[in-house]
Amino acid sequence: MNDAMDFLLWARGTAFDVALTIFIIGVIIRLFEILSLGRPRSLAEPKGNQLLPGMKSVISRTLPDNGTFKRQPLTVIAGYLFHIGLLISLLLFIPHIELFNATVGFGWPGLPNPIVDAATVIAITGLLAALWNRLTNPVMKLLSDKEDYLVWLLTFLPLLTGYLAYHRMIEPYPLALGLHILSIELLLILFPFTKLMHTFTLFLARWYNGAMSGFRGVQS
């Protein structure tokens, strides 16, 4: 029991600080790497605004177009299940909010545990469906490299360990919680250096696409 407790203390102490530092510095470096490359200003006479179409694309790309949805429903549905389930279990689980509150000094209302529990199951299901899709869909199979499977695992482990810890399926509890925190640290450390960065960069990508189209008078 003491070993497990020591492990938990280390995981939520030093290890967490190190992981969080790497995450924050890494994300800043990556965003700087991208933004510092810049984008030449076009000398052509604009046919439309860039700002509003850019912002609109940031939002509108969250929904799939009808044709794509009909052709690849599994990719779209698995994506939604996973992302929505993840956001609920990450941001609306009361212990997560309390941790945030204790660290930063503010919080927000959470959802009752059974709902978060269901969201976690949905997220795990979505991730498993996405993995199955990646392994069987010929396009995804060809596109996927080691990194795609690595980021899948990095995302899956916190959900799995969180679920196991909440349901007391690993004993003793400090070990379960320690493993959950450790899996998140692994995610945080590798986040800036992998495709997990899309969490941030997709807003840039969508904005650039929408803005460049808006300039030409097209809404993308």
Next chain:
Amino acid sequence: MNEATLERGLNAFREQVDAPVAAFFSSCVSCGLCAEACLFYTETGDPKYTPIRKLEPLRRVWEQEYTLIGRVKKVLGLVEPVTDELLQEWQELLYDSCTMCARCSLVCPVGNDIAYMVRKAREGMVASGNSPTDVQAAAERAVRIGSPMGVRYKALAAQIQHIEADTGLVIPVDQVGADYMPLLSSMEVINFPEYIESLARIFQHAGLSWTLCSDAFEATNTGIQIGSSDIARELVQRIVDGAERLQVKYVIAPECGHAYTSIRWDGPDLIGRRFPFKVLHILELLDELRVSGRLKTEKPSAERITFHDPCSIGRKGGVIDSPRRLLGLVSSNFVEMKDHGTWNWCCGGGGGVSANTDAEALRTRVFRRKKDQIEETGASKLITACANCRLVIEEGLEAYNVELPMEGLTELVAHHLVED
């Protein structure tokens, strides 16, 4: 041009990496949805045609030289370099099977503008000597003769003479101080001189002063298609020089998709300054004339017609509503294709594909998408606004044994003008 080498290719790729490219590659999670927007994938089912995959050479350069972790991996020998073999293999993917139609750029959930990157990747392909020989030859003709099809002013002068003799219309050439200077594509000079006649009819009808320019009539820009900014710049410069010599107020892009991209959007950036004239697509001009009441047309006809949006003019150029308003002016029975406007499917011959014999069999195969789309409408005539789309569709329909007359929208409008 400099001799093409892998090193020059790599340098060209490097020069193309900008913030949007880095944001796009950072965001791709290999979801594969772009494949579903690409007719080269939907019509063949071959995953190698997945749009984002076509960018692997550019992606490697970005990762290995513009990301911290990529540089570390490179030092440790953990990355696959860009080699001549890779670029040779990718020529088919970046040229034969991509028209830069940008439909993929419209569906990507993280917002990647894939066509933007294909255009950039082609710069590296040209510089490393991995572009299709046919398109290279067309580019060489464009620089040397002034037209990718080898059409000299002599040929245009002969067409002008014919048209003037047949119709009694006047086609002014090199008139300093005219307001409008329309450009043409070689295809219009050779295959569709009706376009030139229609221009003359419309300008006369609307009472506008206009002129062709004998040393800047060619609007097509093989540099844009093959991916060579050096060639593209030279061809744009000729037009700018011609327009400045004649002191025109407007340069009018013809019914040609990439010509609009080249002169309207890329032109000022290529030559590094703003134009002293405005650039309009012919359909934009016609729509302005409609609004100002300078187009007097006969009663709309009842023939069932449909419209093919050229990608560079519609999805990439924002000329989507003007053709519809013009169609409404001349037709009471215009039907849209199922996916139209921004969502239109490419004819399969844009971005230099129609000039590339390596791509011929594949182009005919993937044309099925367009053929089905056209047939669904039940239209008895197809209207479009790009001479290249028109030739590609004519050839495609012939290959599938479908008979359907086609007409350019400018011509259609000209036919409906009330005779003075």
